[in-house]
Amino acid sequence: MYTIITCTILGLTLAVTLWRKGKLSAARLEPGLAISLIGLLCFEVGLAIAMLLSLALPEKEVVTGPQTIVSMKSADGSTGTFIMGSGSIKSGRTLHYMLLSANGSVVPHSVPANQLVHITEDGSLKNSGTVTVTRIEWDRDSFLNNWSIFNDTKDRTVRIDFRVPVGTVVQRFSVQ
Structure with missing residues (x-):
């Protein structure tokens, strides 16, 4: 500017x-x-x-999280899922999950189901999981920032990491 x-x-x-x-x-x-x-x-x-x-603005990596995700019990009350299936709107698939807020409430969130999403089973986690989002953004603290005109189109998500308890991810299944 x-x-x-x-x-x-x-x-x-x-x-x-x-x-x-x-x-x-x-x-x-x-x-x-x-x-x-x-x-x-x-x-x-x-x-x-x-x-x-x-x-010419420099970029920086911004990591948000880890934030706690919680499982929601199924209808029979015996099991819970951390990442609830994928939905589809206009041929775009999404993964839905519940994020635990600071005040204890649970807030639904969703992310596109694509190659940026990584789900890892972690043996140290019990009854909760985490989500971490990594983004590449322009460095707003750079000297060049005030001398340029930019928009947020260069900001992009590069990875979404879910860490869930062992046994959460179904790796073998059969259709009968």
């Missing part, structure tokens, strides 16, 4: 200086128009530079 402001101010200053010295011939006829056009041109140059700087 600073790039756009700086280029526009420099352009307007240059236009006014040239107009006062009589070097800007078009400004003799209509000084307001000439100064505005030069200001607009410098604004566009600043915008282009800011967009190019956005491509």
Whole structure:
């Protein structure tokens, strides 16, 4: 953002200086128009530079979690599942799970069922599991951050790790 402001101010200053010295011939006829056009041109140059700087912003890895997930009992009350099947909306599959909040309430969540999801059975876990989300984001603390224009399209999830108790994942089954 600073790039756009700086280029526009420099352009307007240059236009006014040239107009006062009589070097800007078009400004003799209509000084307001000439100064505005030069200001607009410098604004566009600043915008282009800011967009190019956005491509050079450094990235950082942000890990959220581990957060506790809990199992929900089945209808007969004897067994529980941590990750409840997959649903399908518009040919996109999702995995549903229950996240334990800080106040003890349980909140439903879902993630796309794709290659980013990893489910690991952990022998040290009993009656609860965890989910950890790893994302790549632009480093908002970078010096270049204020000189660029960016959007969050570069931010992306690279891994979703579920750790559940042993025996939770069904590895062998048969259809009869």
